[in-house]
Amino acid sequence: MVLTKIAWRSIWRSKLRSSVVIFAIASGLLGGLFSSAWMNGMAKQRVENTFVYETGHMQMHHPDYAENKDVKKTITEVNTKIRELLDYPGVRAVTKRVLVTGMSATANKNMGVNIVGVDPLEEKEVFRIYQRIDSLSGNFFDAEKKNSIVISKALADELKARLKSKIVLTFQDYNGEITGAAFKVVGLFKTDNNPWDQTHVFVRNQDLARVLEMPENQAHEIVMVLDDFEQAGAMVTGLQSKFPDDKVEDWAEISPYLSLMSGYMDTMMGLFMVIILGALGFGIVNTMLMVVLERTKELGMLMAIGMTRKRVFMMIMLETIFLAMVGAIVGELISMFVINYYNESGIDLTFVGEGMESVGYAAITYPMLEGYRYIQITILVVVTAVIASIYPAIKALKLHPAEAIRSI
DSSP states (O other), X not given: OHHHHHHHHHHTTSHHHHHHHHHHHHHHHHHHHHHHHHHHHHHHHHHHHHIIIIIOSEXXXXXTHHHHOOTXXXXXXXXXXXXXHHTSTTEEEEEEEEEEEEEEEOSSOEEEEEEEEEOHXXXXXXXXXXXXXXXXXXXXXXXXXXXXXXXXXXXXXXXXXXXXXEEEEEEEOTTSOEEEEEEEEEEEEOOSOHHHHHTEEEEEXXXXXXXXXXXXXXXXXXXXXXXXXXXXXXXXXXXXXHSTTSEEEEHHHHOHHHHHHHHHHHXXXXXXXXXXXXXXXXXXXXXXXXXXXXXXXXXXXXXXXXXXXXXHHHHHHHHHHHHHHHHHHHHHHXXXXXXXXXXXXXXXXXXXXXXXXXXXXXXXXXXXXXXXXXXXXXXXXXXXXXXXXXXHHHHHHTOOHHHHHHTO
């Protein structure tokens, strides 16, 4: 207890030097934690956007559908399976989709697209495309109109189309024949993923199934959202055994880059903190060596009047840990405030929004950092301080009491 008081008072004898060290630690942590939170927030947004606009949490297909997206490789008894899935624990919502690849054309231009046939009511329970249609850009099949189509603003610009424009979709039907139909634009959406926007259009599944001449009660895809997306991997086995004639996949299988992104963000955050803690360690070593050299007489006298080398060693280590802890707490409190502020207000990058959206990221980002990260950082700072304090403490042990006495 006495040693702790001595160590605490010692670091404040030179307030300027201690303040500089604390500022350096705090600013380093602020930079590292904010950068990590920013990257983490961008990754979380990308993953969440993929779930709510593109993939959902789990999908079901015909076992051979993924090979060549054959129109005939469908899921049968779709309505019965949807009812069973809705009763399955952990499944929040389900929708069915009819999928086909084809060409979209106007009088000005044609482009290849993925045509998605949807049930509007079910679709709104699973995906949020309808929320990305503003009041001036139509709606997501609100009216019961035959052969309606919803396209993105990006595709509309390419095709020079607008609301109420006619777009001709051409594709291969269920019997292998080339077919097509004209659809009227009723809505224009815009997500944060421009390449995806340009290649996806939405029509009612009954309209698409009719033109495809597809048998009733069939679909190419069933999409599920769960109460907790992290349970998707654990649920695959149970659902696969329940529906052995179909293939069930979780989000990590559907989009492997999402799980890779999550791992990549963890790696980057780890690398950031290694760099920051490494710099912190060197700064502590340098500072504490200066402290030892300045206090040669004092430390020598303490040993001369009976303080053991072990207690001197512990005193130097405690001083180092206190400095690091104060700096860490200040840095983390400031970081928490800054991160929470921008998590609410967002960081506006609309001046490079086009570039961000071209690779699937939002122009307004929201930094976020889980609470356990702060605990991890505190532990790592203490460990770094302990390691960094060893060399200065050893240097202090090499002092000889007689030298200090002669220098008085």
